[in-house]
Amino acid sequence: MPAGYAADGRKEGAGGMKAEQKSRGVEGFLLDLQAAIQDSRFYGPKHALTEAAAVRVRASLHEAMAGRTEIVIGVIGGELAFGNKPLYDLTRHMSSLIAALEEHKVEKLTFMGEVPLADIRSFIELLTCRSGEMTTAAGELGSITISGIGLEASPSGSVLSAGTVEETYREGPRLLGDIGRALHDGLPVNTRAANTFIQKVMKGFLGNKAPFLIATSLKKHDEYSFVHSINVAVLSLAQGEALGLPKSALADLGLAGFLHDSGKIALAADILRKKGKLSESEYEKVSQHPLDGAKLLLQTPDLSPLVPTVSFEHHLRYDGRGYPRKVFGTELCLASMIVSISDVYDALRSRRPYRGGLAPELAFKEMIKEGGGLFHPSLLGVFFRAIGIYPPGSLVFLDDGSVGIVIAPNPADIRRPVVEIWYAPSGETLRVPQVVNLTEKKPGRNEYLHMIVRSVPPEAGHKIPARYRID
Numbered sequence: 001m002p003a004g005y006a007a008d009g010r011k012e013g014a015g016g017m018k019a020e021q022k023s024r025g026v027e028g029f030l031l032d033l034q035a036a037i038q039d040s041r042f043y044g045p046k047h048a049l050t051e052a053a054a055v056r057v058r059a060s061l062h063e064a065m066a067g068r069t070e071i072v073i074g075v076i077g078g079e080l081a082f083g084n085k086p087l088y089d090l091t092r093h094m095s096s097l098i099a100a101l102e103e104h105k106v107e108k109l110t111f112m113g114e115v116p117l118a119d120i121r122s123f124i125e126l127l128t129c130r131s132g133e134m135t136t137a138a139g140e141l142g143s144i145t146i147s148g149i150g151l152e153a154s155p156s157g158s159v160l161s162a163g164t165v166e167e168t169y170r171e172g173p174r175l176l177g178d179i180g181r182a183l184h185d186g187l188p189v190n191t192r193a194a195n196t197f198i199q200k201v202m203k204g205f206l207g208n209k210a211p212f213l214i215a216t217s218l219k220k221h222d223e224y225s226f227v228h229s230i231n232v233a234v235l236s237l238a239q240g241e242a243l244g245l246p247k248s249a250l251a252d253l254g255l256a257g258f259l260h261d262s263g264k265i266a267l268a269a270d271i272l273r274k275k276g277k278l279s280e281s282e283y284e285k286v287s288q289h290p291l292d293g294a295k296l297l298l299q300t301p302d303l304s305p306l307v308p309t310v311s312f313e314h315h316l317r318y319d320g321r322g323y324p325r326k327v328f329g330t331e332l333c334l335a336s337m338i339v340s341i342s343d344v345y346d347a348l349r350s351r352r353p354y355r356g357g358l359a360p361e362l363a364f365k366e367m368i369k370e371g372g373g374l375f376h377p378s379l380l381g382v383f384f385r386a387i388g389i390y391p392p393g394s395l396v397f398l399d400d401g402s403v404g405i406v407i408a409p410n411p412a413d414i415r416r417p418v419v420e421i422w423y424a425p426s427g428e429t430l431r432v433p434q435v436v437n438l439t440e441k442k443p444g445r446n447e448y449l450h451m452i453v454r455s456v457p458p459e460a461g462h463k464i465p466a467r468y469r470i471d
C-alpha cells in the first residue's frame with residue numbers, strides 16, 4: 001500500500017482532501033482518479049467535493065506525465081497496467097476503479113498532452129454513470145480519447161472466461177508468427193501484445209485450470225508448431241502455480257515458456273522436420289538456437305530478462321550437460337528448469353515425423369527415468385502432481401471396461417484423477433456421462449470404486465466427447 005492511503009485506495013485525512021507534496025507518479029494519479037469516481041458516485045457529479053477531486057486528478061495527471069507525451073493505462077485480465085507493465089501491487093487497492101473500467105468494457109486509456117479540467121470532469125462522470133448511459137460523453141474528450149480517453153472495448157466484453165482457451169489457441173499462433181517475423185527481420189517486436197496475451201492466458205488459467213490442461217492434451221500438433229509453444233507456456237504456468245509463485249513471476253514464466261524457442265526462426269524447416277539423423281553440421285545449427293534466441297530476445301526492449309535467460313538455458317540439463325555449453329554459474333535458473341520439463345513433456349506427447357505422440361503413461365515413464373539427469377527431480381514431482389500421470393484430456397480405460405475422459409487432476413494421488421465416463425463397459429455411449437472421482441471407495445470397504453488401467457490408443461476408435469474437442 002503506498003504511504004498515505006487507506007485500504008480502499010483513498011487518501012487518508014478528511015474526505016480524502018489531504019494534499020500530497022511530492023510527485024506520486026502514475027500510481028498517485030490512479031489513486032486520485034479512483035477517489036474522484038467514488039466522490040462523484042457518493043456526492044454526485046456537480047458537488048463541490050467532486051469538483052475538488054477532479055482538480056486533484058488533473059494535478060496528479062500533470063505530475064504523472066512528467067515530460068511524457070502520453071500515458072497509457074490498460075486493464076489486462078483484471079490487473080491494471082502502465083504501458084505494458086502490470087501494476088500488481090497497486091491493483092489490490094484499485095478494485096473500485098477496475099470495476100468501473102470493466103463495467104464500461106474499457107481495456108485501455110490513453111491520456112495525451114495537457115488534459116483540460118473539463119475533460120477530466122467528463123471522464124469521471126462517464127465512469128460514474130451506468131454503462132448504458134456512457135455515450136453522452138463519448139467522442140467529446142479529445143485529450144483523453146473516448147475513442148481517445150483512449151477507450152477501447154474488450155472484444156469479448158469480459159476479460160477471460162469461457163472463451164479463453166479457444167482464444168488462446170487462436171491468437172497465440174498468430175502472435176508468435178508476428179513476433180518471429182519481427183525478430184527475423186530485425187523489426188521492433190510487439191512486446192505489449194505478447195505481455196497482454198500472456199496476462200490473459202494466466203488469468204484464464206488461474207481462473208479455471210482444467211480446460212487449459214485439456215487443450216494441451218488434445219491439440220493436435222507437431223513438436224515444432226506454434227501450438228507447442230503455447231502448451232509449454234500453459235504447462236509452465238501449471239508448475240509455477242503449484243509452486244506458489246506470485247502473479248508477476250508467473251507472467252514472466254509464461255512468457256518465457258511461450259518464447260523459449262525463438263532462436264528456431266533462423267532454422268530451415270527441412271532441418272527441424274528431418275526424419276533421419278541430423279548431419280554434424282545440421283546438429284551444429286540446431287544446437288545454436290538457444291543462443292540465437294537469447295541474443296535476439298536480449299535486443300527486444302521491455303522484455304523480462306527471464307525470457308532470454310530461459311531461451312539460452314532450456315536445453316541445458318540438470319546434471320550440467322546439454323547444449324549450448326553452460327558458460328556461467330553453477331545452477332540453472334528455476335524458470336529454465338520448469339520450461340525444460342514442459343518442453344520435453346509436450347515434445348514426447350507430440351507427433352514426430354517418425355512416430356505419433358506417446359501415450360501419457362509412457363511419457364510419464366520416460367520423464368521419471370530422466371529425473372535427476374535431465375530434470376530437477378523435485379520439480380518433476382511438482383509437475384506430475386499438477387497434471388497427473390493421465391492429465392486432463394486423456395481418454396482412459398477403467399478397470400470395469402468403461403471409457404472416460406480425465407477432467408481434473410488430483411495432486412494428492414497422481415494416478416487417481418476425476419474422470420467423466422462416456423462409454424459403458426459394453427462399448428455403448430452413455431446418454432448421460434457419469435463423473436467419478438477415482439479416490440472414491442466402495443461403501444463400507446477399503447477398496448476403490450475404479451482405477452485406470454491404461455490410456456485409450458487412437459486406434460481404439462473412441463471419440464473425444466464433443467464438448468471437449470478443440471480445433
Ligand SMILES: [Fe+2]
Pocket residue numbers: 260261289314315
Ligand atoms: Fe528448443
